[in-house]
Amino acid sequence: MLRSGGTRYFVWGFHSGLESRYNSINTGDYAFLYVTSPVSAIVLGGFVRSKFRGDDKFWPIDYEAGDKWPLRVDIEVEFLCVKDEGTWSIIKGCSESSYDRSNDCSRWGQYSQELIGDLPYGLMNKRPMLGSIIPLPDEDGTKLRKFLVERCTTIERIRQVNIDDVAKDVSSRLFINGDIIKDVANAVMTGNVMLIGPPGVGKTSLAKEVAKALSDVPPIVKVANALWFRRDVIGGETIRMGSVEWKSGFVIQAYNLAAKNPGRYVFLIIDEFNRADVDKAFGDFFTIFTSPNPEDWGMPGTLIEEIRSYRERDNYAEEFMKLYEQYSDEPLRRIRIIGTMNVVDIRNLFMVGEAILRRFIIIEVKCPTDTSDVEGFLNRYGKDIPSDVHKEIIDFIRGLRRPPKSSKSRGRLCISPGSVKVSIQLLNNAYVNGIIDKAKNPHEVVRDHFVNYLRSSLGVLIGNELKAFDEAVRELISKAG
Structure with a gap:
């Protein structure tokens, strides 16, 4: 039974007499689908994504025993062994007809039959019977999968997305300019991305939301720090319970996740990248990711040999060695790294290094110059703030973000969305807790309360930025009377 969604799935059913064997199947297992007469061949392979019972009749014809074959599995298809222009129409035709009278079934199995003579010795010696479930040893399964993937038609499973839809969805939650969201989404589909900009403009949230929009695999999120070594990023030697072992870093963990989720992007978000000692922590990282282009990426042979040389390895490393032998660098090229970096002035970016x-x-994610984020935050987090205060806050932030009239005066202030959001939440709580009377004049609310909340959420205690903020506030308050 063919099912088409964001990816390609195939639903298969077993008769109720196979319940004990069916119960041994786990989600995440790899399955080869062998169709008996007249196909008599493996026709597809993929991962079991779900198990369920179905009360509807599985086959369009009546099974002689009256069984509806209720034990179902949902297989995400990795490859199809069919050599024909009308791949999906052939499969659909076969699955919807009597299994012993379909030309489509014969055509489906034709290419698979041609492969039988080339199968490695010992594989598929035991042919499945109608409705049977036969477990394969891991080693045989790995060899068979590799053999068929190389010769059959691999199904593209990278999620196809509409960039406009991604921008609309993400901006509804983050109130970030849609053009920036489109730029980020488009870029990460090409390679690794570094988001730079002042603190509080939403870089980390943007990275997480774009990752969720482009992949259903939860992103790995790490916050960089000055104590990171190569062992944290890639992996390396460590002492555990008195023994020396090889411990995996988050890049190896991301590889494993990508290998177990074929066709999907796996996102690794490194927050505050510039806090790490780049030379100390990212040497081998640069060897693996030699450019923004995934086609250039590869695990160095020296790293593979290093891991292999350790008798004791953590579970991630053990898993990596098995997966790398099977998939080589393909999963690596589906990893997408989104870094974030706090850079107030883009001219200072050279300090992190050309590597x-x-x-x-x-x-670059810049500070907003309009008030669309303010309006969004007020609607979401300011439900207890009177509407006339809403307007006063919007006008106030607009004034702070307005460019200076004279080049000799202060530069444009960065009133970040993060600061605005926190300030609105604090003000809303003040109304809820009775700190502010709802009848109080809107101008006085902004002057006596909102300004202080905003000042405390800027993330600076001293310096020119705080002086510029105080100067701008005095100017706006005096004009408002």
Whole structure:
């Protein structure tokens, strides 16, 4: 039974007499679907994504025993062994007809039959019977899968997305300019991305939301720090319970996740990238990710040999060695790294080093110059704030973000969305807790309360930025009277 969604799935059913064997199947297992007469061949392979019972009749014809074959599995198809232009129409025709009278079934199995003579010795010696479930040893399953993937038609499973839909969805939650969201989504489908900009503009939230929009695999999120070594990023030697072992870093963990989720992007988000000692932590990272282009990426042979040389390895490393032998660098090329970096002035970006800049697509996330984020936050977090205060806050933030009239005066202030959001939440709580009377004049609410909340959420205690903020506030308050 063919099912088409964001990816390609095939539903298969077993008769109720196979319940004990069916119960041994786990989600995540790899399955080869062998169709008996007249196909008599493996026709597809893929991962079991779900198990369920169905009360509807599985086959369009009546099974002689009256069984509806209720034990179902949902297989995400990795490859199809069919050599024909009308691949899906053939499968659909076969699955919807009597299994012993379909030309489509014969055509489906034709290419698979041609492969039988080339199968490695010992594989498929035991042919499945109608409705049977036969477990394969891991080693045989790995060899068979590799053999068929190389010769059959691999199904593309990278989620196809509409960039406009992604921008609309993400902006509804983050109130970030849609063009920036489109730029980021488009860039990460090409390679690794570094988001730079002042603190509080939403870089980390943007990275997480774009990752969720482009993949159903939860992203790995790490916050960089000055204590990171190569062992944290890639992996390396460590002492555990008195023994020396090889411990995996988050890049190896991301590889494993990608290998177990074929066709999907796996996102690794490294927050505050510039807090790490780049030379100390990212040497081998630069060897693996040599450019922004995934086609250039590869695990160095020296790293594979290093891991292999350790008798004791953590579970991630053990898993990696098995998966890498099977898939080589293909899963690595589906990893997408989104870094974030707090850079107040883009001219200071050189301080992080050219080695990073050459390996990432750089996208600047600037402070907003309009008040669309303010309106969004007020609607979402300011439900207890009177509407006339809403307007006063919007006008106030607009004034702070307005460019200075004279080049000799202060520069444009960065009133970040993060600061605005926190300030509105604090003000709303003040109304809820009775700290502010709802009848109080809107101008006085902004002057006596909102300004202080905003000042405390800027993330700076001293310096020119705080002085510029105080100066701008005095100017706006005095004009408002």
